[in-house]
Amino acid sequence: MEKGARNLKSLKFYVHTFGCQMNKNDSERIAGILSTAGGKISNSPEESDIIIVNTCAVREKAEEKLYSYLGRLATFKKKKKSTIGVVGCVAQLYGSELLEKKPFIDFVLGPDNYNQISEIIHSNHEEKFASTSWSQDYNEIPHEKTFRESNISAYVTIMEGCNNFCSYCIVPFARGREKCRPMQNIIEEIQSLADKGYKEIQLLGQNVNSYKDPDTGKDFSILLKEANQTEGIEWIRFITSHPKNFTKKIATTMKEAEKVCHQLHLPVQSGSSSVLKRMNRGYTREEYLEKITILRNLMPDISFSTDIIAGFPGETEEEFQETLSILEEVRFNNIFSFRYSPRPLTVACQEKDTISFEEKRRRLIEVQDLQKKIQLELNKSLIGRDLKVLCTGKSKKAPHIYSGRNEGHQVVNFKSKNDVIGCFVDVHIASYGPYSLHGEAIKQ
Numbered sequence: 388m389e390k391g392a393r394n395l396k397s398l399k400f401y402v403h404t405f406g407c408q409m410n411k412n413d414s415e416r417i418a419g420i421l422s423t424a425g426g427k428i429s430n431s432p433e434e435s436d437i438i439i440v441n442t443c444a445v446r447e448k449a450e451e452k453l454y455s456y457l458g459r460l461a462t463f464k465k466k467k468k469s470t471i472g473v474v475g476c477v478a479q480l481y482g483s484e485l486l487e488k489k490p491f492i493d494f495v496l497g498p499d500n501y502n503q504i505s506e507i508i509h510s511n512h513e514e515k516f517a518s519t520s521w522s523q524d525y526n527e528i529p530h531e532k533t534f535r536e537s538n539i540s541a542y543v544t545i546m547e548g549c550n551n552f553c554s555y556c557i558v559p560f561a562r563g564r565e566k567c568r569p570m571q572n573i574i575e576e577i578q579s580l581a582d583k584g585y586k587e588i589q590l591l592g593q594n595v596n597s598y599k600d601p602d603t604g605k606d607f608s609i610l611l612k613e614a615n616q617t618e619g620i621e622w623i624r625f626i627t628s629h630p631k632n633f634t635k636k637i638a639t640t641m642k643e644a645e646k647v648c649h650q651l652h653l654p655v656q657s658g659s660s661s662v663l664k665r666m667n668r669g670y671t672r673e674e675y676l677e678k679i680t681i682l683r684n685l686m687p688d689i690s691f692s693t694d695i696i697a698g699f700p701g702e703t704e705e706e707f708q709e710t711l712s713i714l715e716e717v718r719f720n721n722i723f724s725f726r727y728s729p730r731p732l733t734v735a736c737q738e739k740d741t742i743s744f745e746e747k748r749r750r751l752i753e754v755q756d757l758q759k760k761i762q763l764e765l766n767k768s769l770i771g772r773d774l775k776v777l778c779t780g781k782s783k784k785a786p787h788i789y790s791g792r793n794e795g796h797q798v799v800n801f802k803s804k805n806d807v808i809g810c811f812v813d814v815h816i817a818s819y820g821p822y823s824l825h826g827e828a829i830k831q
């Protein structure tokens with residue numbers, strides 16, 4: 388039943404994002420839809436008429452954080468009758484069940500249903516509303532509408548979903564099967580970002596290496612080459628790559644396409660072939676290391692990052708030691724490491740989780756301590772070097788210090804006499820920590 392149409396022009400909205408870059412880009416697109424319809428973006432949920440919560444289900448902890456945040460929203464709702472919408476992966480997984488469990492939520496939308504958002508708010512439905520349908524094709528949201536957080540570096544989604552069914556991962560259930568965006572639309576978006584003065588783009592997808600243009604079948608290497616032609620864009624990055632789909636052809640394109648950064652996030656998850664088999668990752672330790680060698684031979688300056696899961700069900704001490712040894716062998720510039728947490732619907736969650744919370748925690752700390760030591764050594768070796776940095780703003784902790792990232796995607800904080808936000812700057816590195824480099828601009 389409808390209460391009657393509502394004019395979005397008088398309404399303030401707030402979007403809260405949990406999760407990965409894909410979610411951040413989805414939130415930018417949702418904000419774009421609402422602002423195009425006349426809504427005014429707000430930084431404060433307390434002052435907003437509409438609150439959208441974009442959710443992540445990839446780990447148990449992310450879901451726990453979401454439910455605690457929703458608890459706070461329930462309190463706002465008592466004071467101000469805001470419309471509350473929950474979107475994204477948790478919305479897709481639980482659909483109308485969420486509306487029953489959390490009666491203060493007004494609507495729930497899965498990732499393929501964002502185009503409906505302004506219509507739902509505009510029509511002001513009295514009844515609660517859940518839409519979690521899948522479409523077979525990529526769900527195009529006009530890119531002109533995207534409300535981007537940065538005017539220097541932009542996310543460009545190229546595909547969604549995943550066909551891999553790694554045994555621990557909920558993504559294929561929350562995001563559906565792979566759907567690739569037409570290459571023409573991607574290139575048009577990149578061109579329009581270049582026209583607006585963006586310097587860097589990050590191509591996004593759950594498994595970008597399996598990208599194929601739905602009309603022509605052109606693959607990810609061709610997309611990189613085409614993106615490389617865009618005048619104005621100077622750096623191109625992409626995430627996430629799957630080691631099993633990362634081909635020599637893509638590696639060669641990375642070397643030859645001069646705008647593609649020599650930086651790669653290649654999630655290994657475990658250093659043990661037997662654990663990788665149980666994870667259904669589709670490669671062995673040796674195959675992963677072979678790809679690293681090929682990439683390093685082609686681009687000796689390449690920097691790598693990875694994901695690690697500590698305490699996968701049944702992981703023995705010996706298997707865990709293989710994860711530590713792969714960190715030593717590859718010497719990643721950065722890692723994202725997590726304790727294994729069971730996710731509903733997955734194969735791994737049906738297995739008996741025999742490793743205690745304390746033991747998983749011990750393994751995670753050991754991974755992180757070792758990685759910290761490696762990062763300190765790698766960063767120390769950069770002292771005295773001049774690095775090209777794209778300055779994206781000022782340091783949050785010290786507002787007189789500028790901040791950006793180098794080609795290897797490391798955080799570089801530096802002093803500069805001039806305002807260099809949005810510029811490429813050569814920075815002389817003078818000191819370091821485990822997670823950032825520090826120096827002074829030498830050329831502007």
Ligand code: SF4
Pocket residue numbers: 549550551552553556557558559593594629
């Ligand atoms: S490749 Fe595996 S870990 Fe990555 S999204 Fe797909 S199922 Fe999840």
